[in-house]
Amino acid sequence: MAARRLIPLLDRVLIERVVAAVKTPGGVLLPESALPKVNEGVVLAVGPGRRNQAGDLIPVGVKEGDKVLLPEYGGSLIKLDQKEIFLYRDEEILGILKD
Amino acid sequence: MAARRLIPLLDRVLIERVVAAVKTPGGVLLPESALPKVNEGVVLAVGPGRRNQAGDLIPVGVKEGDKVLLPEYGGSLIKLDQKEIFLYRDEEILGILKD
């Protein structure tokens, strides 16, 4: 069975959070409580944006594939076909990470 | 007696929630407490939208027949001629599900 796609509405952004590495560079397995918290994610899909009071569509500030910095709190956990993904409002995303 | 129709006002969206399957793929009947919670629904009808301050009508982002992802909380339960349906504001609907 093929996975279903979620097309976000308004200024919502669908994000897969980056999971912390579970091994140290030396190969030692870390217990979950020792994993560093990572507030980063990759954009999976973006909504069309929200209209302002003048009627113009304001597109969201990120695009599919962007690596983004996320706030400590916020976003909604969505379980879609066993996969855990997150929905943020465009407003909540702090910035884009570039290598 | 024919069922009555409800035409939503403003940016309201009438939704029938998807009910979780009550049997496992193997045919075992599940008790209600074991049923997974499903935050999905099908759009039955949409309102005309809401006017912004410039006087333009902002249509809702979904249409009849769309399969949508719903938030954990929100929406109003409506009992219409014995049937349980839900009214959401367009703003509350998280996204459209595509197979």
Place this chain on the structure above:
Amino acid sequence: MAARRLIPLLDRVLIERVVAAVKTPGGVLLPESALPKVNEGVVLAVGPGRRNQAGDLIPVGVKEGDKVLLPEYGGSLIKLDQKEIFLYRDEEILGILKD
């Protein structure tokens, strides 16, 4: 003495609530506590609407004679010449019921 009329102001809608049938289809009289709650009403009169910030008058979404679905809470009870009627803001009315 003729009854007085109330002309609602702004986006207010004057509504007479539908009273639940006090007998079963078989003719048995029901006690008040057993009466089903009916969140329906008929529009008696509507206000002219409210002006938006651009100065345009936004008419209300219902008209005299419409059968409407009302929210669980809200509206103001008005006693006018012994009759109990309700005032709702246009915004509060959920939808129009069609047979």
Place this chain on the structure above:
Amino acid sequence: MAARRLIPLLDRVLIERVVAAVKTPGGVLLPESALPKVNEGVVLAVGPGRRNQAGDLIPVGVKEGDKVLLPEYGGSLIKLDQKEIFLYRDEEILGILKD
């Protein structure tokens, strides 16, 4: 000494509340606690209205002499030269009563 006049500012409406009849139709005098509460009044004066964000003056919805239905709560009691009158915002007045 002639009574002073109060010219309301903005969208304020000066109202004299209708006092309940203190005798029954048969002429029996009623104690104050038995008087029915009357949420009606007569408009004595109206302000020029309030400007919206576009700079247009939005006149109030009632005029001098109108008999109006008032909300259960709201309005400010004003004592002007021994007389008790009330100031309401145009927004608070529920509707106009017509015989």
Place this chain on the structure above:
Amino acid sequence: MAARRLIPLLDRVLIERVVAAVKTPGGVLLPESALPKVNEGVVLAVGPGRRNQAGDLIPVGVKEGDKVLLPEYGGSLIKLDQKEIFLYRDEEILGILKD
């Protein structure tokens, strides 16, 4: 030393409150606790007004010398060179009193 003048900013209105007469018409001196509360004042100076979102200056609704009705609460007490005066926002002043 000449008294200093205060020029109010934005939509502020400088007001000197009317003090209740401390003698009865018959000449009896009243103690302070028996003085009637007087919510009236005289406008000493007005600010230029506030700009709305369209950029237009909205002048205040009163002018120097106007006798005004003040709300029960509100306004800020200002002590300027030993004199007690009050600053109100234009919005707070209830109406203009005319003889």
Place this chain on the structure above:
Amino acid sequence: MAARRLIPLLDRVLIERVVAAVKTPGGVLLPESALPKVNEGVVLAVGPGRRNQAGDLIPVGVKEGDKVLLPEYGGSLIKLDQKEIFLYRDEEILGILKD
């Protein structure tokens, strides 16, 4: 070392508060608890103003050198190179004092 300058942003106004005289006119030194509170200040620098929703820059209502009346509460204490100065929003300043 020369003192640094602070250029306020948006509609902020940099103010040096007037300090109460510590001697009576007769030359008696007053203890700090006996000093009268003075809600006055001198404008040291002003920000460029804030843009309204139409995109126009709304300049602040005071200028460098103005003597202003300040509210009882509000403003932020800033310690800049050992000197205590205050930042107010233009909106908070009550009025301009003229001799």
Place this chain on the structure above:
Amino acid sequence: MAARRLIPLLDRVLIERVVAAVKTPGGVLLPESALPKVNEGVVLAVGPGRRNQAGDLIPVGVKEGDKVLLPEYGGSLIKLDQKEIFLYRDEEILGILKD
């Protein structure tokens, strides 16, 4: 491994806070509790700004390299590749410091 860059979104401003000198001018090492609190920082990067209701982009009031005065509270601590930096909304930054 090269450090990653964070490009702030909307009206966010990336700031590195100025750290208080840990030695006195005479060379004495100060314990952390004796360090003066410094509410200053240097702008590392700025977002593109926020759109107002008319659809115009309002650029932020500071630029890369500006030395700024920060409020006592506010801003979000971001840990990016072991470095502690801060994100402020443009609105929160008090002013620009000039030597």
